[in-house]
Amino acid sequence: MRIVVTFLFFCIFSFAVKAQVLRINGCVTDIKTKEVLIGATISNNEASFGVVTNSYGFFSFEHPKGNVQLLCSYLGYETVVIDLCLTKDTTINIQLSPIILEISSVEIIANKSNTRMDKGLGIITVPISTIKNRPKLFGESDLMKSLQFIPGVQQTAEGKSNLTIRGGSPDQNLILLDDIPIYNADHAFGFLSVFNTEALKNVTLYKSGYPARFGGRLSSVIDINTKDGNKEALAGSATLGLLAGSVNFEGPIVKDRTSFFFSARRSLIDLYLMGLQEQANADDFETNRTNFSFSDINAKIHHKISDKTSIYTMLYNGRDKLMNRTGNNDISINQDDIPDRNGNSVLNNIPNQKISNSISEQDWKWGNTIYAIRLNSAVRSNMFLNTTVSYNKYQYETTVDNSFANDSVNVIDALNYSSGVNDYSISLNCEYTPSNKHFLRSGLQFIYHDFFPEILLLHSSGNEATTPNTQPSQKVLSREYSFYIEDIWSISKKLKANIGTRFSLFNVDGIMYNAFDPRLSLRYMLTNKLSIVADYTHMEQYIHMLSNNSLLLQTDLWMSSTSSIKPMRARQLSLGVNQTITSQLTFSFASYYKNMNNVIEYKDGASFSGTSSGWEEKVESGIGRAYGAEFSLEKNLGKTTGTLSYTLSKTEKKFNKINSGDWFPSKYDRRHNINLLVMHKLNSKIDFTLNWVYSSGNMITIPVNSVVTPDIPYYPGKFDELTQLENRNNYRMPAFHRLDVGINYTRKKTKNKGGIWNFSIYNIYNQKNAFKLYEEVDVSRNDVGKLVYTKKLKQVTLFPIIPSISHTYKF
Incomplete structure (x- = not known):
């Protein structure tokens, strides 16, 4: 009874307190396009409190009755001052105008405002303008390459868009496109990401201090939001570069009510590469053809049902294709020249002869497809609901056909490999602001995973076709449930906390895994210019990725946790400080420690071939x-901006049956990493960008001995190489460094029309960085005339100095 009385007392007291204050809520948008602005800051003139807008531009806070002066600011936009006389709850819609020439004091105000959503050191928002202005490889701006200049973020290899963040592998990054996971973020062998920068609105990277609303990966969260479309007028752009071209359109369907956005990008090199190869090989007996292409589409329709309720439909589709054809005519062979999969001749008792036609064809296809419908509503002045239903598909397919034929024999050997995953998902998220001291988020999500690897083998010998030998698809169906709750709590003017937890269940093959992931982030202001940040994060990952890395092509196999392969788990502790030295200069330091459980690695001697059949037996679980x-x-x-960063790090793994059970460095263990970025705006038309990177080399395994054996499944005429290993990842590749420069020239014909020329030079001092190392045997004679065989490491360098040009026309 005493507990009930106490509870009623606090309820009545809280309502009495609330009666003395009023609520202000609304939305912040771009004045020209009506595009909502994510992360805009609203504070009072004394900067005693502040809030920021959510992913849909919505904000809500309390303020006492009477006069109030509000400041609304956003990076790259002019600050707006709003005077109000509060007599009742008020809804205001704020419109901001972009700054044309340079950034003003907006950022100073935003940094000083005492917002409940102040970001920790591990949370970075990357301006889209910065991504576009960086030097470009082949004329293409790239989101993932821009993130590589953030401390703790590194590329996996030169030119690659894959990221390793604080020691994690690329599959441990949760990449969200409008809240939907992307399984494959690569175009063009990984040298370009799948994200068209013209379609992007906001990008936030989480290296630590992950809010409880995020889950499913161990190392990072990359939260990407795309444009909703211009609600005022038809607009667009077209970009032409050396590698690809793109078009973008947006505009109102019903003015101020319904808008659309559409962007499409396609590679250009494949349109003329085949023709050049045909001319080059016109007189040769050997016919070699190699070609690749990629494309992606982003589309969205946004409709405002009312001033408080909106519905969105979204589509993303990305595709890559790689083709290789090799043909030989009139080639003399012996009967032992064509072995079958067991190493025996397929031309038994056939005398030496000529093959009239020999063709080898390889095709690779991969890509993502996403469909989503989202409904959100400000159901109350301090409550916001968002519901999302989505379908997400990733598929990878490889086809290899080898044929040898003449008048008396026909030999065909074919391999078709396909893997992928289908996700069906529904989520419900709620944001609630009970007071200025608390900002609550909670939500539910259900994902139905459908994993499908498959191998199909067709082999025929002589002129009698054999029955196709098929390894049936081993589908793995799983269900994932999750619930989270988090509170951004302004404990005092100096101390703020983000406290939350995430609970998840994963059902596969009759086994139910569960995880309880607490999250805690604290920020304490020691002075107005010095703050200390501490984070603790617990993450769970229920899916695994196995990769087979060739020179250019990376083959990814996504698989679910099973009864024998447990979910991965990580705990990370981070501590750092942030110091504002001057109004323009900021210094930050962060340290971290992360341990990982149930990470997987190929066993010694295991390979990707035939992985869908018994892949669990080919991997080992361990710790990191x-x-x-x-x-x-x-x-x-100011006119000159930039960042200088240095990262010192170490990443290790340990497995009972690998490397004699001892710790060994991860292949992504790059001890030192230095990044320099300088951007200078010469005038309203010309800006200059320079970036320089230095990094320790990746770790690789160099065998001490090797033996060639004629046994590789489903691939005639090829051979496996058995290697003798002493230590895993026992050799560090040479250090990597590179300098890129770029110049942007903007020419405006009218207020809304104009063009932007970009001139970039990649690797301006032509550094020969090692992309891959391989062993080669040199043969020589010693002093007494005997042959001496010496193994030497050779390196493959992909990118010398590369100038590029691109042009973007906006209307």
Whole structure:
């Protein structure tokens, strides 16, 4: 009874307090396009409190009755001052105008405002303008390459868009496109990401301090939002570069009510590459053809049902294709020249002869498809609901056909490999602001996973076709449930916390895994210019990825946790400080320690071939750890801006049956990493960008001995190489460094029309960085005339100095 009385007392007291304050809510948009602005800051003139807009531009806070002056600011936009006389709950819609020439004091106000959503050191928002202005490879701006200049973020290899973040592998990054996971983020062998920068609105990277609303990966969250479309007028752009071309259109279907956005990008090199190869091989007996292409589409329709309710439909489709054809005519062979999969001749008792036609064809296809419908509503002045239903598909397919034929024999050997995953998902998320001290989020999500690897083998010998030998698809169906709750709590003017937890269940093959993931982030203001941040994060990952890395092509196999392969788990502790040295200069330091459980690695001698059949027997589960320190000096105001950063890190793994059970470095263990970015705006038309990177080399395994054996499944005429290993990842590749420069020239014909020319030079001093190392045997004679065989490491370098040009026309 005493508990009930106490509860009623606090309820009545809270309502009495609330009666003395009023609520202000609304939305912040771009004045020209009506595009909502994510992360805009609204504060009072004394900067005693502040809030920021959510992913849909919505905000809500309390304020006492009477007069109030509000400031609304957003990076790259003019600050708006709003005077109100509060007599009742008020809804205001704020429109901001872009700054044309340079960034003003907006950022200073935003940094000083005492917002409940102040970001920790591990949370970085990357301006889209910065991504577009960086030097470009083949004329293409790239989101993932821009993230590589953030401390703790590194590329997996030169030119690659894959990221390793604080010691994690690329599959441990949760990449969200409008809240939907992307399984494959690569175009063009990984040298370009799948994200068209013209379609992007906001990008936020989480290296630590992950809010409880995110889950399913161990190492990072990359949260990407795309444009909703211009609600005022038809607009667009077209971009032409050396590698690809793109078009973008947006505009109102019903003015101020319904809008659309559409962007399409396609590679161009495949349109003329085949023709050039045909001319080059016109007189040769050997016919070699290699071609690749990629494309992606982003589309969205946004309809405002009312001033408080909106519905969105979204489509993404990305595709890559790689083709290789090799043909030989009139080639003399012996009967032993064509072995079958067991190493025996397929031309038994046939005398030496000529093959009239020999053709080898390889095709690779991969890509993502996403469909989503989203409904959100401000159901109350302090409550926002969002419901999303989505379908997400990733598929990878390889086809290999080898044929040898003449008048008396026909030999065909074919391999078709396909793998992928289908996700069917529904989620419900709620944001609630009971007071200025608390901002609550909670939500539910259900995902139905459908994993499908498959191998199909067709083999015929002589002129009698055999029955196709098929390894049936081993579908793995799983269901994932999750619930989270988090509170951004302004404990005092100096101390703020993000406290939350995430609970998840994963059902596969009759087994139910569960996880309880607590999250805690604290920020304490020691002075107005010095803050300390501490984070603790617990993450769970129920899916695994196995990769087979060739020179250019990376083959990815996504698989579910099973009864024998448990979910991966990670705990990360991070501590850092942030110091505002001057109004333009900021220094930050962060240290972290992360341990990982149930990470997987191929066993010694295991390979990707036939992985869908018994892949669990080819991998070993173990533990990992990563720790390091990150330093950053940033200047973010004025005509010249930039960042200088240094990362010192170490990443190790340990498996009972690998490397004699001892710790060994991860292949992504890059001890030192230095990044320099300088951007200078010469005038309203010309800006200059320079970036330089230095990094320790990746770790690779060099065998001490090797033996060639004629036994590789389903691939005639090829051979496996058995290697003798002493230590896993026992050799560090040479250090990597590169300098890129770029110039942007903007020419405006009218207020809304104009063009942007980009001139970039990649690797300006032509550094020969090692993309891959391989062993080669040199043969020589010693002093007494005997042959001496010496193994030497050779390196493959992909990118010399590469100038590029691109043009974007906007209307």
